[in-house]
Amino acid sequence: MQPTVRAFATVATAIAILATPLAAQWNASRADSHAPIGVMGDHRHEKGEVMLSYRYMHMSMEGSRDGTDALVDEDIVSPTGNDFMVTPTEMPMGMHMFGAMFAPSDRITLMGTLPIHDNSMDHITRAGATFSTESGGIGDIKVGGLVGLADWADQSLHLNAIVSLPTGSIEEQDVLPTSDGNEVQLPYPMQVGSGTVDLMPALTWLGQTGDWSWGAQGGGTFRLGTNDRDWTLGDKVFGTFWWGRLLGRNLSAALRVQATNTGDIEGADAAPSVDPAVVPTARTDLRSGTTVEAGLGVNLYFPRAKAFRIAGEFLVPLVRDLDGPQLETDWTFVLGLQVVPIH
Ligand SMILES: [Cu+2]
Numbered sequence: 001m002q003p004t005v006r007a008f009a010t011v012a013t014a015i016a017i018l019a020t021p022l023a024a025q026w027n028a029s030r031a032d033s034h035a036p037i038g039v040m041g042d043h044r045h046e047k048g049e050v051m052l053s054y055r056y057m058h059m060s061m062e063g064s065r066d067g068t069d070a071l072v073d074e075d076i077v078s079p080t081g082n083d084f085m086v087t088p089t090e091m092p093m094g095m096h097m098f099g100a101m102f103a104p105s106d107r108i109t110l111m112g113t114l115p116i117h118d119n120s121m122d123h124i125t126r127a128g129a130t131f132s133t134e135s136g137g138i139g140d141i142k143v144g145g146l147v148g149l150a151d152w153a154d155q156s157l158h159l160n161a162i163v164s165l166p167t168g169s170i171e172e173q174d175v176l177p178t179s180d181g182n183e184v185q186l187p188y189p190m191q192v193g194s195g196t197v198d199l200m201p202a203l204t205w206l207g208q209t210g211d212w213s214w215g216a217q218g219g220g221t222f223r224l225g226t227n228d229r230d231w232t233l234g235d236k237v238f239g240t241f242w243w244g245r246l247l248g249r250n251l252s253a254a255l256r257v258q259a260t261n262t263g264d265i266e267g268a269d270a271a272p273s274v275d276p277a278v279v280p281t282a283r284t285d286l287r288s289g290t291t292v293e294a295g296l297g298v299n300l301y302f303p304r305a306k307a308f309r310i311a312g313e314f315l316v317p318l319v320r321d322l323d324g325p326q327l328e329t330d331w332t333f334v335l336g337l338q339v340v341p342i343h
Contacts, residue, residue: 029303032213032244032252035206036297037311037336039217039240039256041111041160042204044146045103050342053099059332061091064280066324076280076325077126084325085126086279091189091327094118095139107148115139117168117192123279125177135172135190140164142200154209160202160219168193170229176273185271187281188231189327195227213244213252226267234263234287242297250302256295256313264288264323280325289322291329307340 027033028046035042037055045051064071064087076087099113118136125131144162151157170191173183202219220237242256265284268276276283297313315332322328 027208029301029307030208030213030246030252031248031250031299031301031309032246032254033208034299034309034311034338035215035217035244036242036254036256036295036313037299038258038295038297038313038315038332038334039215039242040113041146041162041202042206042215042217044106044109044148044156044158045101045340046343047103047106048342049101049103049340051099051101051338051340053097053101053336053338055095055097055099055334055336057093057095057097057332057334059093059095060330061093061327062089062330063328064088064325065320065322065328066326068319068321070328071325073124077124079126084278084280086123087325088121088189088279088281088327089124089130090122092120109146110144111146111162112141112143114141115168119190119192121190121281129177131177133174133176133186133190135169135174135186135192137169137172137192139168139192140194140198141167144200146204149203155205155207157203157205160200160204160217162200162202164194164198164200164221166193166195166197166227168195170195170227179273184273185269187274187279188233188265188269188284188287189281194223194233195229196223196225196232198223211246213246213254214242215244216241229269229271231265231267231269231284234265236260236262242295244297244299250300252299252301254295254297254299254313256297256315257292257318258295258315259290259292259319261290262288281327286323286326289324289326290319291317291321292319293317293329293332305339307343309336309338311336311338 096116101111103109147159149157204217206215218239238260240258244254274282293315295315299311302308
C-alpha cells in the first residue's frame with residue numbers, strides 16, 4: 001500500500017471504530033441487557049421503574065480438598081491422617097432469594113434482597129457411622145443502591161453500594177451423635193448469617209455492540225466488627241467478566257468467568273459442640289480459599305408481558321485452591337424470574 005492510501009485506511013478505520021458507539025445506543029430492552037442471573041446488582045433502571053425478582057440457587061458440595069488436591073473422606077478421619085474424628089462428606093445448599101429494585105432517578109437504583117436458606121450436611125465418623133445436620137431460614141438482608149458513575153452511548157459504569165444486615169441466624173442448632181439427643185450449636189458453614197454488618201462495594205461496567213454485550217464486576221464483602229458469638233467471617237473479594245450474545249429477539253446466551261477469594265474466620269465460637277479438634281468445619285483457619293468458576297447463562301426476555309424475564313446459569317469450577325480439609329463446590333445452578341410491573 002502507498003503511504004497516502006495506508007494513512008487514509010487508518011483514518012477511515014479509526015472513524016469507523018469511533019462512530020460505532022455513537023451509532024448504537026445502550027438498549028435496556030435486550031435479552032442480554034441483564035447479566036447472567038448469578039450476577040447481583042448488574043443493571044440500573046430508568047426513573048420510576050420497579051422490578052421484582054425471585055432467584056433459586058443450588059450449590060452442590062461433595063468431597064473435600066486441601067490446596068488443589070482432592071481428599072478421600074476416610075483419610076480425613078483416619079487416625080494416621082488429619083486426625084479428625086468427623087468430616088463432612090456432602091453439603092447441598094439451597095437458597096431462595098426475593099429481590100426488589102426501584103429507581104428514584106435515572107442515576108440511582110435502590111435495591112434490596114431477602115435470602116431464605118436451606119442447608120444440610122452429611123458426615124462420616126472415624127468409626128464409619130454417618131449422620132446429617134440441617135439448618136436454614138432467613139439469611140442476611142442486603143440493601144443499598146446502584147449509583148451511575150458514567151454513561152457512554154453503548155457503555156455504562158456504576159458503583160454498587162450495598163450493605164448486608166445481620167438478620168440471619170448465627171445460632172443454628174441440631175442434634176449430633178455426641179449430644180445425647182440435644183440440639184447444640186452447629187459449626188460455621190451451617191450458620192445462615194454472618195452476624196455482622198458487612199459492606200459489599202463493587203464496580204460494574206457494561207457494554208453493548210451489535211449483537212454482542214459484555215460486562216465486568218469487581219468487589220468484595222468486608223465484615224465490620226465481631227458478631228455476638230465472638231467471631232467474624234473472612235472477607236471476600238471477587239471479580240467476574242462475561243460475554244453475551246443475542247441469539248434471537250428475546251433470547252441471549254452468555255459465558256462468564258468468576259474468581260473469588262475468601263479469608264479465614266477470626267475469633268471463635270465458644271460452644272463445646274464447635275470443637276476444632278473434632279471436625280474441620282469447626283476450624284476457623286480452614287475456611288479460606290480461591291476459586292475460579294466458569295458459567296453458561298441463558299436469558300429469555302418477554303418485553304410485552306410487562307418486561308418479564310426468565311434466566312438460568314450453570315457454573316462449574318475451573319480452579320479450587322482451598323485451605324483444607326474443606327468441602328469443595330462441584331457445581332452451582334441459579335434460576336431467576338424478573339418482572340418490571342411499573343415502568
Ligand atoms: Cu432490575
